[in-house]
Amino acid sequence: MSREYETSSTFPTMERFFNIDFSNSAETLLSKKDPEASFTPFNRQDATYTSKVELNDPYLLKKRAYNNQQYASIYYTRLQTLRKPILEAAKVRWDRLDGKKPRYISKVLDIKEGELCYVIGTIYVEMEYKPNILDDVTKEHWVVAPPPREKYIGGNDSIVLEDESGRINLNGNILRSEKLVTGTVVGVLGIERTSGELDIVDICYPNMLPQEPRMQSTNTESKYVALVSGLDIGDNKIPPLGLEMLQEYLSGELGGFDEQSFSSNIVRVVFAGNVLSKIHSTENEKKPKRFGHEQITYDDKPISDLDEFLHDICQSVDIDLMSGENDPTNTSLPQQPILPSLFPKAQRMSSFNNVTNPHWFKLDGTTFLATSGQTLDDIMKYTLDDERIDMAIKTLLWRHIAPTAPDTLWCYPFQDNDPFIMKECPHVYIIGNQPEFSNQLVEGPDGQQIRVVLVPKFSETSTIVLVNLNTLECHPISFNVEL
Numbered sequence: 001m002s003r004e005y006e007t008s009s010t011f012p013t014m015e016r017f018f019n020i021d022f023s024n025s026a027e028t029l030l031s032k033k034d035p036e037a038s039f040t041p042f043n044r045q046d047a048t049y050t051s052k053v054e055l056n057d058p059y060l061l062k063k064r065a066y067n068n069q070q071y072a073s074i075y076y077t078r079l080q081t082l083r084k085p086i087l088e089a090a091k092v093r094w095d096r097l098d099g100k101k102p103r104y105i106s107k108v109l110d111i112k113e114g115e116l117c118y119v120i121g122t123i124y125v126e127m128e129y130k131p132n133i134l135d136d137v138t139k140e141h142w143v144v145a146p147p148p149r150e151k152y153i154g155g156n157d158s159i160v161l162e163d164e165s166g167r168i169n170l171n172g173n174i175l176r177s178e179k180l181v182t183g184t185v186v187g188v189l190g191i192e193r194t195s196g197e198l199d200i201v202d203i204c205y206p207n208m209l210p211q212e213p214r215m216q217s218t219n220t221e222s223k224y225v226a227l228v229s230g231l232d233i234g235d236n237k238i239p240p241l242g243l244e245m246l247q248e249y250l251s252g253e254l255g256g257f258d259e260q261s262f263s264s265n266i267v268r269v270v271f272a273g274n275v276l277s278k279i280h281s282t283e284n285e286k287k288p289k290r291f292g293h294e295q296i297t298y299d300d301k302p303i304s305d306l307d308e309f310l311h312d313i314c315q316s317v318d319i320d321l322m323s324g325e326n327d328p329t330n331t332s333l334p335q336q337p338i339l340p341s342l343f344p345k346a347q348r349m350s351s352f353n354n355v356t357n358p359h360w361f362k363l364d365g366t367t368f369l370a371t372s373g374q375t376l377d378d379i380m381k382y383t384l385d386d387e388r389i390d391m392a393i394k395t396l397l398w399r400h401i402a403p404t405a406p407d408t409l410w411c412y413p414f415q416d417n418d419p420f421i422m423k424e425c426p427h428v429y430i431i432g433n434q435p436e437f438s439n440q441l442v443e444g445p446d447g448q449q450i451r452v453v454l455v456p457k458f459s460e461t462s463t464i465v466l467v468n469l470n471t472l473e474c475h476p477i478s479f480n481v482e483l
Helices: 025-030 055-057 072-093 133-140 174-179 241-251 257-263 299-316 373-383 388-398
Strands: 004-008 017-021 047-050 104-106 116-126 158-161 168-173 185-192 198-204 224-228 265-273 318-322 351-353 360-363 366-370 428-434 438-441 448-454 463-467 474-482
Touching: 055 360, 072 104, 072 116, 072 185, 072 198, 116 388, 168 185, 174 198, 224 360, 224 428, 224 448, 241 257, 241 299, 265 366, 265 428, 299 318, 318 360, 373 388, 373 428, 388 428, 388 438, 388 448, 448 463, 448 474
Parallel strands: 104 116, 168 198, 224 265, 265 318, 318 351, 366 428, 428 448
Antiparallel strands: 004 017, 004 474, 047 360, 116 158, 116 185, 158 168, 185 198, 224 463, 360 366, 438 448, 463 474
């Protein structure tokens, strides 16, 4: 039996395949050892870790009260918060247009027909195939509901801009090219026609926040953060050997001298959601219910396997465990940390850190923002384009990581704040559980540099991602199992 893992050809110190052959393992174990041989253990590098408490605290729902709470407050807060930076950007962008200075209109209902003006509001996309509450009603009454769609977009969609005073329909080719989604706050420049529609000629965003300078390391040895998502432990389709190889690699036990030496440079591992698999239907679920109640069978093996897996890794490196769509916590955003009591072994380790989704943290002066992927997955339903990296970059320009919440993405009904508005500009923006690996270094107008990383599902790609703390370069590591 042999197993191998491969790395990106651009990886600086690992440009070849590493094959670990166990076909002669018995002969190797029984062979006479060289008494002169010695082994020096590697010391893992250290990195200063700081949780961004002021940014993470709003994600912790210490008092969950859903009674009589409406979602209008979160939209109002979002508009009021983002209106000021958009107005500042719009004044600079549209100060003079062909010698004319367009007028700023503070309320949608005050727009005058035929006048070039700009107004700020929240986008709402009326979509032909967007989920409807009636679909849920049909499920309750045993009527066949339409199957869920991968895309909400259709041929008869319309876009409106609304604020506290009212709403107005938008028109113009730029709307399609800008790929706007419900919940984004924007400034639009245009002229109202007799039809009552606002013909749009340009759109303005709040754009990227100023960025805190990053500390330049004086260490000649590079440090890495390992990003892992979509382990889906409990799915029988995943070879156990793949998880074993991952555990050994992160622990510094896989490969030869050079590979283990390199693994010692991994200073932290971030598990970006979906560490457990979805619950799959079984034959028992198809049987008639007893007294109208479902017969539920609970299997704790996936959680105990995960606990053992995390415990082994925690013995050699610090980890952040984020919640994901499949994991045993609340479904709506922000997702709360998975209960530590589910991990009796791992939780005893000081290196074990279970956190919310989303999650902010700082490592050696580099600021990270990580999500488990639901935010981008929902945004992609609003566009026919499959370029996920482009839409991820747009959330930086919108200063909002989850604009479609609460319309088509469940979230808590916050009353006096919207925690999904960006308060800082990260250096690394992580989005987990994506179909494939992608990354791009985004440069802002004021010198900001953000590395956007889409981390693929390990259960489907057998790939993790390493981020170099010194250069912000990304390197995918693929583990291929051959029996």
